[in-house]
Amino acid sequence: MVSLAINVDHVATLRQARGITEPDPVLAAGICELAGAQGIVVHLREDRRHIQDRDVRLLRQTVKTKLNLEMGATEEIIDIALEIKPDMITLVPEKRKELTTEGGLNVAGQKKKLQAVIGRMRKAGIPVSLFIDPDSKQINAAHEVGATFVEIHTGRYCDAATEQRRDQEFTLIATAAEEAYELGLRVNAGHGLNYLNTRRVAALGTIEELSIGHAIMARAIFVGLDQAVREMLALLPAR
Template sequence: MLKLGVNIDHVATVREARYRGCGHGEPDPVEAARLCEQAGAHGITAHLREDRRHIQDRDVWKLREIVTTRLNLEMANSPEIIGIALRLKPDIVCIVPERRQEITTEGGLDVAGQREAIRETRQRMNEAGIEVSLFIAPDPVQVEAAASTGTQFIELHTGAFAEAWPDPAARAVEVERLRQAAELAHQAGLRVNAGHGIHYQNLRDLYRVPHLVELNIGHSIISRAVMVGLPAAVQEMLALMRDYPAGGGAA
C-alpha cells in the first residue's frame, strides 16, 4: 500500500503571515496534523528550517506529543537542527538542502559532494533510533552516493516531473528518470519515497514509478483544503493513491 505523508508547512506559512513572532495564532499546524491523521494520513511531515520561516520549535515539540502515526522531520544537515532532532526523536528525518532565498525546498541534496558529513549524521540519527531519508534528484550518481551513506530511505525529488507535467513528451522523460532512479535505489537496498509538486492531477503518472513506499504531499492538499476542508482533501488524495499497483511500475 502506498502511504501518504502530509506536509503541514503551508499551514504554518499562513499563520506566520499574520502572527509571526507572537508565539500563537491560526491556523494551527498541530491541529492540522491531528485532522490529517484522523482522515487517514499515514504520517506527518514538517520542515524546521534554520530561518524558521514557517514551522517553529514549539510546533515540532507539540507534534511529537500528538502524532500517533509517523513524524517525519525535514531538516538541513546543520549542527543546530541536528541537535534538536536528536532531542526530539522523530520517527524519521529527511535531510534536505536549504537556501535562504528559496520559497520552498528547491533541488535535491548533493549527497555525492558531502558523503562523509551525511554519513556521520545518518549514524548519529540511527544510534538514537531515528531512521534517515535523503531528498535527492532522480540522478544515478546521487542514488549511488545515498546508498553509500547507509541511509534507510531516499525521497525522490519530483519537482522536475511536476514542472514538466503539462507537456506529455517532457513528462514522459521525467517519469522515466524517476522510474530508473527508483529501480536503482531498490537494487541498492534503499526504500523509496517521493515528493515535491505532486498534486491531484499528476499523481496517476507516478503509478509507473516502482517501489514507492510513501508520497510526501503538502501544497496541493492544503490548497484543496481551502475549498473542501482538510479531512476531505486528505481523503481525496488517499483515494487516488489506492490504485497504485503493488510494486508500482504500471504502464
C-alpha cells in the same frame, strides 16, 4: 498501497503571515491523520519561516502515525532532532532565499558530512532519508553513506511544460526508484505532486510513500482539509 504523508508547513506559513496563533499546524496534522494520512511531515528550517520549535515538540507528542522531520544538516537542527526523536528525518538542501526546496541534496559532494550525521542519528535510533534528484550518482552516494531511505525529487516531472518532457522526467523517476530499491534503499517520493499528476507516480511498485503538502492545503481551502486528504487518498492504488 503506497502510503500518504502530508506536509503541514503551509498551515504554519499562513499563521506566521499574521504572527498569531492560528491556524495551528498541530491541529491540522490531527485532522489529516483522522482522514487517513499515514504520516505527517514538517520542515524545521533554520530561519523558522513557518514551522516553529514548539510545533515539532507538540507534534512529537501528538502524531499517532509517523512524524518525518525535514531538515538541513546544521548543528542546531541536528541537536533538536536528537532531542525530539522523530520517527525519521529527511535531510534536504536549504537556501535562505528559496521559496521552497528547489532541488535534491548533493550527496555525492558531501559524503563525509552526511555519513557523520547519519551515524549520529543511527545511534539515536532515527532512520535517515535523503532528498535527492532522480540521478544514479546521488542514489549510489546515498547508499554509500548509509541512508535508510531516499526521497526522489519529483519537482521537474510536476513542472514539465509538455507531455514529452513530463514522460522523460517520469522515466527518470521510475528508473531512479528501481535503482535505489535494488540497492536495498527504501524509496519515497515527493515535491510538487498534485491531484492531476500523482496517480502515475503512486503506481510505481518501488515507492513506499508520497509526501504531499501544498496541493492538499490548497484544495482544503475549497473543500476542507478532511475532504482534501480523502480525495488524494482515493487516487492512490491498492497493492
